[in-house]
Amino acid sequence: MRDVAIIGVGLSKWxxxxxxxxxxxxxxxxxxxxxxxxxxxxxxxxxxxxSGGLFAGQEHLGALMADYLGIAPVPATRVESACASxxxxxxxxxxxxxxxxxxxxxxGGVEKMTDVDGAGATAALAAAADQEYESFHGLTFPxxxxxxxxxHMARYGTTREQLAHVAVxxxxxxxxxxxxxxxxxxxxxxxxxxVMVAEPLRILDxxxxxxxxxxxxxxxxxxxxxxxxxxPVRVTGSGQASDTIxxxxxxxxxxxxxxxxxxxxxxxxxxxxxxxxxxxxxHDCFTIAEICVLEALGMFERGQANKAAxxxxxAIGGRIPVNTSGGLKSKGHPVGATGVAQIHELVLQLxxxxxxxxxxxxxxxxxxxxxxxxxxxxxxxxxxx
Amino acid sequence: MRDVAIIGVGLSKWxxxxxxxxxxxxxxxxxxxxxxxxxxxxxxxxxxxxSGGLFAGQEHLGALMADYLGIAPVPATRVESACASxxxxxxxxxxxxxxxxxxxxxxGGVEKMTDVDGAGATAALAAAADQEYESFHGLTFPxxxxxxxxxHMARYGTTREQLAHVAVxxxxxxxxxxxxxxxxxxxxxxxxxxVMVAEPLRILDxxxxxxxxxxxxxxxxxxxxxxxxxxPVRVTGSGQASDTIxxxxxxxxxxxxxxxxxxxxxxxxxxxxxxxxxxxxxHDCFTIAEICVLEALGMFERGQANKAAxxxxxAIGGRIPVNTSGGLKSKGHPVGATGVAQIHELVLQLxxxxxxxxxxxxxxxxxxxxxxxxxxxxxxxxxxx
Numbered sequence: 001m002r003d004v005a006i007i008g009v010g011l012s013k014w015x016x017x018x019x020x021x022x023x024x025x026x027x028x029x030x031x032x033x034x035x036x037x038x039x040x041x042x043x044x045x046x047x048x049x050x051s052g053g054l055f056a057g058q059e060h061l062g063a064l065m066a067d068y069l070g071i072a073p074v075p076a077t078r079v080e081s082a083c084a085s086x087x088x089x090x091x092x093x094x095x096x097x098x099x100x101x102x103x104x105x106x107x108g109g110v111e112k113m114t115d116v117d118g119a120g121a122t123a124a125l126a127a128a129a130d131q132e133y134e135s136f137h138g139l140t141f142p143x144x145x146x147x148x149x150x151x152h153m154a155r156y157g158t159t160r161e162q163l164a165h166v167a168v169x170x171x172x173x174x175x176x177x178x179x180x181x182x183x184x185x186x187x188x189x190x191x192x193x194x195v196m197v198a199e200p201l202r203i204l205d206x207x208x209x210x211x212x213x214x215x216x217x218x219x220x221x222x223x224x225x226x227x228x229x230x231x232p233v234r235v236t237g238s239g240q241a242s243d244t245i246x247x248x249x250x251x252x253x254x255x256x257x258x259x260x261x262x263x264x265x266x267x268x269x270x271x272x273x274x275x276x277x278x279x280x281x282x283h284d285c286f287t288i289a290e291i292c293v294l295e296a297l298g299m300f301e302r303g304q305a306n307k308a309a310x311x312x313x314x315a316i317g318g319r320i321p322v323n324t325s326g327g328l329k330s331k332g333h334p335v336g337a338t339g340v341a342q343i344h345e346l347v348l349q350l351x352x353x354x355x356x357x358x359x360x361x362x363x364x365x366x367x368x369x370x371x372x373x374x375x376x377x378x379x380x381x382x383x384x385x
Numbered sequence: 386m387r388d389v390a391i392i393g394v395g396l397s398k399w400x401x402x403x404x405x406x407x408x409x410x411x412x413x414x415x416x417x418x419x420x421x422x423x424x425x426x427x428x429x430x431x432x433x434x435x436s437g438g439l440f441a442g443q444e445h446l447g448a449l450m451a452d453y454l455g456i457a458p459v460p461a462t463r464v465e466s467a468c469a470s471x472x473x474x475x476x477x478x479x480x481x482x483x484x485x486x487x488x489x490x491x492x493g494g495v496e497k498m499t500d501v502d503g504a505g506a507t508a509a510l511a512a513a514a515d516q517e518y519e520s521f522h523g524l525t526f527p528x529x530x531x532x533x534x535x536x537h538m539a540r541y542g543t544t545r546e547q548l549a550h551v552a553v554x555x556x557x558x559x560x561x562x563x564x565x566x567x568x569x570x571x572x573x574x575x576x577x578x579x580v581m582v583a584e585p586l587r588i589l590d591x592x593x594x595x596x597x598x599x600x601x602x603x604x605x606x607x608x609x610x611x612x613x614x615x616x617p618v619r620v621t622g623s624g625q626a627s628d629t630i631x632x633x634x635x636x637x638x639x640x641x642x643x644x645x646x647x648x649x650x651x652x653x654x655x656x657x658x659x660x661x662x663x664x665x666x667x668h669d670c671f672t673i674a675e676i677c678v679l680e681a682l683g684m685f686e687r688g689q690a691n692k693a694a695x696x697x698x699x700a701i702g703g704r705i706p707v708n709t710s711g712g713l714k715s716k717g718h719p720v721g722a723t724g725v726a727q728i729h730e731l732v733l734q735l736x737x738x739x740x741x742x743x744x745x746x747x748x749x750x751x752x753x754x755x756x757x758x759x760x761x762x763x764x765x766x767x768x769x770x
Binding site: 001021023050051052053054056057058059060061062063064066067072073074075076077078079080081082088091092094095096098099100101124126127128129130131132135136238240241242243244245249257258261262371372375376 | 386406408435436437438439441442443444445446447448449451452456457458459460461462463464465466467473476477479480481483484485486509511512513514515516517520521623625626627628629630634642643646647756757760761
């Protein structure tokens with residue numbers, strides 16, 4: 001099994017982008033990743049995308065993106081695990097490299113969410129839930145995560161204010177990130193008084209709808225220095241797991257079993273513990289999600305991560321800075337692209353290139369990406385070489 | 386790099402199945418593959434599906450299928466390359482095994498095509514073409530392949546009768562296959578006089594709309610005999626390539642560059658030549674496709690495969706039997722499932738279990754799976770152990 005390094009990362013512009021199509025977005029991110037790595041060709045590509053079909057009437061995204069990047073006949077496959085699509089693209093790319101099938105692989109993701117026919121983005125996103133038991137009956141993701149939030153509040157005494165503190169922290173970080181879709185701060189009162197979406201979640205508890213793409217270049221660790229002048233980052237741990245697709249089948253909807261399982265695999269592979277992580281990007285699609293994820297990752301005891309943002313433990317400068325990029329909340333959440341955008345932030349942190357968001361002395365970073373209400377999770381651990 | 390064996394294969398029932406949902410179909414195929422292998426667990430799964438979103442309002446198929454197969458928290462990823470989705474699932478599964486990340490991996494595919502809202506199956510399938518330059522303007526797949534057929538007729542003198550002979554041959558084989566959706570013979574006159582779809586292609590030149598699923602179990606070759614009593618089959622060659630997504634960008638629309646490239650990779654890896662193949666399953670989504678594929682695979686010279694079905698060279702008992710299963714034409718074409726259904730037929734042939742369709746003395750078999758008008762292709766070579 002060959003060790004895998006990341007030698008380049010790139011993003012497209014993120015936002016509500018009426019001048020950019022699905023293919024434009026991914027090509028922009030891909031070219032930026034190639035430029036960052038200083039390489040001009042790849043052997044293979046995995047493109048994450050949740051629903052090219054429902055959002056843009058376009059499937060077959062591997063071939064499309066290879067064509068428009070000008071890299072055909074390179075093999076190119078689209079992977080999908082809802083909002084964890086790019087996390088699974090990275091993991092698939094690692095296997096392609098580790099197996100020896102390919103040397104230099106582009107992994108990434110894309111979603112064009114703002115130009116949707118029919119019932120719109122919320123209905124398309126609902127295809128990540130259980131069509132027969134959840135979405136068919138009208139449940140949407142704000143509703144599903146609202147049930148998780150209510151359960152966490154009932155079981156652990158989590159407060160409305162504690163949820164809001166997650167949004168305040170992540171917007172404070174995102175205000176320092178030129179790539180963020182919403183690079184501004186929000187106040188506790190602003191979150192608490194924002195429009196209700198699904199009790200108790202308000203609009204400022206929810207990540208936005210975003211057009212955007214992300215890409216990274218992976219290769220064998222021992223090849224990194226020969227083909228690229230960029231400072232490589234080693235992927236020392238990778239985990240992936242599944243769980244029931246619908247919430248009603250779970251024993252405890254406040255605990256993300258798939259994240260816990262994926263994290264366990266990644267920690268074992270990297271031979272580290274939660275306390276060894278210096279900075280993390282996690283899947284805060286809603287404020288409650290960040291709280292549940294931190295508990296599943298073992299960074300906080302069960303029922304204890306509700307205090308994390310309020311106490312400052314997860315702020316830049318805190319015990320374990322979380323979502324220095326602004327997270328999905330402030331940076332944006334083009335669902336198929338998010339997993340590798342998390343990697344982009346962590347590579348900057350490990351290189352010391354995160355500017356005003358830089359965490360001091362980062363040697364080891366963790367990315368957690370999640371699909372649906374946690375039916376899929378990936379966890380990756382990155383270390384400076 | 387570990388060598389990879391296939392130790393089990395399974396199909397669901399195929400057809401217009403109003404009593405089976407998307408998840409039912411894949412679970413049926415998956416359980417049949419586990420039974421065939423005689424194993425009761427897997428470490429990972431790759432599920433091919435072209436458009437769960439447009440056909441069934443359901444994405445996130447990896448997690449869904451893992452859940453309903455009862456194998457969660459096993460990691461499960463959906464892969465998509467239009468009608469080559471299952472071919473890319475097999476290749477991704479091979480990398481998972483070859484890399485050492487996983488030992489026993491289920492690969493397969495599924496499509497539920499007959500219960501579609503909106504503009505229906507033809508519109509959903511058009512998402513495999515170029516949305517901006519082809520499908521948006523009303524082009525559908527019969528129209529695209531009709532252009533290829535007209536070009537082949539103009540350049541090589543291919544006749545309407547020669548196209549029909551492909552359908553006659555494949556239905557003759559399919560009539561011997563209890564798994565086929567349309568297990569009956571058709572006559573040359575029947576094909577020639579069937580309803581016109583897109584000049585020169587008539588309804589009996591077209592593969593059908595099918596509900597169905599396929600699955601296979603792969604593992605390291607040196608583990609096969611220890612965990613399974615089934616006769617293993619070794620995957621000695623694997624290739625994948627891409628091409629322009631739209632036809633108008635190609636130099637010669639009659640030649641499938643991505644199939645030629647994928648075949649070249651697979652032949653090199655297996656150290657064989659086209660003439661060494663004893664039986665092949667190829668992507669005959671339309672009769673003209675089988676002709677173009679056989680030329681791209683190097684089994685016939687360019688412009689010469691038009692005579693193959695007419696002369697009997699590709700019949701059971703001929704020089705190189707092609708689509709003994711009945712092919713997509715007679716067996717059916719649940720688009721995301723087709724690639725691994727081809728593997729199902731070839732494993733039966735290599736085991737000597739193909740019944741009245743059995744080709745004598747099969748030692749080496751080839752599967753070619755294709756997305757769109759050939760923007761994606763996979764080629765796999767299987768050998769008896």
